[in-house]
Amino acid sequence: MKSEPLRIAFRVDADTHVGTGHLMEVMALIEAMESICAVEPLVVTRANPYTVERLERSGIRNVMLLDGGCDEEEDVIETVGILSAWGYRDLVIDLLDRSDAFYAALKERLATTTVILDNNVHKATPADLVINFSITQSACFYDPLPGCYLVGPRYAILGGAIAxxxxxxxxxxxxxxxxxxxxxxxxxxxxxxxxxxxxxxxxxxxxxxxxxxxxxxxxxxxxxxxxxxxxxxxxxxxxxxxxxxxxxxxxxxxxxxxxxxxxxxxxxxxxxxxxxxxxxxxxxxxxxxxxxxxxxxxxxxxxxxxxxxxxxxxxxxxxxxxxxxxxxxxxxxxVDGGGTARVARRIAEVVRWSRQAGPAGRGKGAAEIANF
Structure with missing residues (x-):
């Protein structure tokens, strides 16, 4: 029997301040995921002509624009509302400079969250899966922490089937x-x-x-x-x-x-x-x-x-x-060019794990996800 497509949402922005790297990462991930499994992506973003145009050019049809400002609490409420209306419960977050409270609020309200970072900060992040591909990151720091962390350039999210x-x-x-x-x-x-x-x-x-x-x-x-x-x-x-x-x-x-x-x-x-x-x-x-x-x-x-x-x-x-x-x-x-595929496969695994675990696994799946 053909498996149901993975319905995964992506929260991303692009503008003069944050640049376009986050958007390029999300488009690359969606392309990679479509090559390994059936997926129905939904992109949630702030209105920006460049962002909308690039998403349209890439063939991503499901795009929802946020109405609110930059307040994190408003962002959480509006994002969760959009996902609920569309029937999505799994979210990949690729944004610049968000607080732990922002990530925790989304994690509390959704089945799974994946956070994508590219910085030199070493700390725990409230999410089921965390990717930080910065060359400044040290994997050994995260070994004792609960959860699943993929760090370093081995997981660099690059587009266009670069490999x-x-x-x-x-x-x-x-x-x-x-x-x-x-x-x-x-x-x-x-x-x-x-x-x-x-x-x-x-x-x-x-x-x-x-x-x-x-x-x-x-x-x-x-x-x-x-x-x-x-x-x-x-x-x-x-x-x-x-x-x-x-x-x-x-x-x-x-x-x-x-x-x-x-x-x-x-x-x-x-x-x-x-x-x-x-x-x-x-x-x-x-x-x-x-x-x-x-x-x-x-x-x-x-x-x-x-x-x-x-x-x-x-x-x-x-x-x-x-x-x-x-x-x-x-x-x-x-950089070996395989990072995007590695991250795409891991996100798919996390979402599948959530489906198998069901409500009983909610909130206690860090170790299970890491070993899935």
């Missing part, structure tokens, strides 16, 4: 440069990076991936930068492109100038030698962890950087084939 791609080798010279500062680029670091390297790398093509949630001021600054760039035909700006198209650019890149969000984990899979220009202290912590593995050159927070520093480091890395090979090799050791 089916073949990472390229390192070429003798740099002919393609990949530039990206995340989906929101809240600090205008794309413009700063381009100004820093303008006039360098004669004959090289610079592929600039423009995030989908840039604010008006950042977009205006970027347009002004485009007009100022010398040899402008070498700069190709890619806006509103698919994840597969982003991966095409990464496969061709010989050097990347990037932030330390999800894109850094994707570049790691492809082994693209990368110079990291961070948005904020959390990014800097992540980039330093990559640097400690000999995998990137970390320049720290971009707002504190002189353009000359960016230029000098870019020239140094581009001119040192041995260094680029070392960076590439060490990046490939960190």
């Amino acid at each position: 089916q791609r073949t990472p390229p080798g390192v070429k003798e010279s740099v002919s393609r440069i990949f530039v990206n500062q995340g989906g929101g680029d809240p600090y205008g670091l794309t413009s700063k990076t381009l100004k820093a390297v303008d006039g360098m790398f004669e004959g090289a093509q610079v592929d600039v991936v423009v995030g989908g949630s840039l604010g008006r001021a950042t977009l205006a600054e970027l347009e002004e930068t485009k007009r100022e760039l010398g040899g402008g035909e070498r700069y190709i700006f890619h806006s509103n492109i698919s994840q597969q198209e982003v991966y095409d650019l990464m496969e061709r890149a010989d050097l990347a100038l990037t932030a330390a969000g999800n894109t850094l984990y994707e570049l790691s899979y492809f082994g693209v030698p990368s110079i990291v220009i961070c948005h904020h202290p959390l990014h800097d912590t992540v980039a330093r962890a990559f640097e400690q593995e000999g995998a990137v050159i970390n320049l720290g927070e971009g707002n504190r950087l002189d353009e000359e520093v960016i230029a000098c480091e870019a020239l140094r890395v581009a001119g040192d084939l041995g260094l680029r090979k070392t960076l590439s090799r060490n990046m490939r050791r960190i």
Whole structure:
């Protein structure tokens, strides 16, 4: 007999402040889950044109928009109300900076909750399943804690069936440069990076991936930068492109100038030698962890950087084939591309466990889930 599809809801947002990484993770998870089991996803999100458009393009039909503000209590009430109306009792939460009280309130009201994090905080989180794929995480911290924790880059949630791609080798010279500062680029670091390297790398093509949630001021600054760039035909700006198209650019890149969000984990899979220009202290912590593995050159927070520093480091890395090979090799050791499938399978297992356990298992299933 054909099994009933898993009805799993996803709570996610994307905007200039939080960027687009959380949304990309959810879309990647849904795609992975659809490849391993029958699933009926429901996405609950705040109204944002970019979010709605990307979900529509990905073929996700069931999307509900929240009406309330940013208050956590209102969010819980409205989210649970939507799930109840649709007949969903299992929720995956991929949001920025939510309190333990928020997670606990959702866990109390639903059959299962999964929380996806990407930070350097080591603590228990109220949920049936917790994923934190940050390179800063240490699995041994969670061993004595109740519940199921999947931590570290082994569980990096990357999209577009990235594991089916073949990472390229390192070429003798740099002919393609990949530039990206995340989906929101809240600090205008794309413009700063381009100004820093303008006039360098004669004959090289610079592929600039423009995030989908840039604010008006950042977009205006970027347009002004485009007009100022010398040899402008070498700069190709890619806006509103698919994840597969982003991966095409990464496969061709010989050097990347990037932030330390999800894109850094994707570049790691492809082994693209990368110079990291961070948005904020959390990014800097992540980039330093990559640097400690000999995998990137970390320049720290971009707002504190002189353009000359960016230029000098870019020239140094581009001119040192041995260094680029070392960076590439060490990046490939960190991310294997299988994280999305691992997480998708585990979420499906947790939901199936909940169905089998029924009401009797509610609230006491941490150990059972961990051993399911």
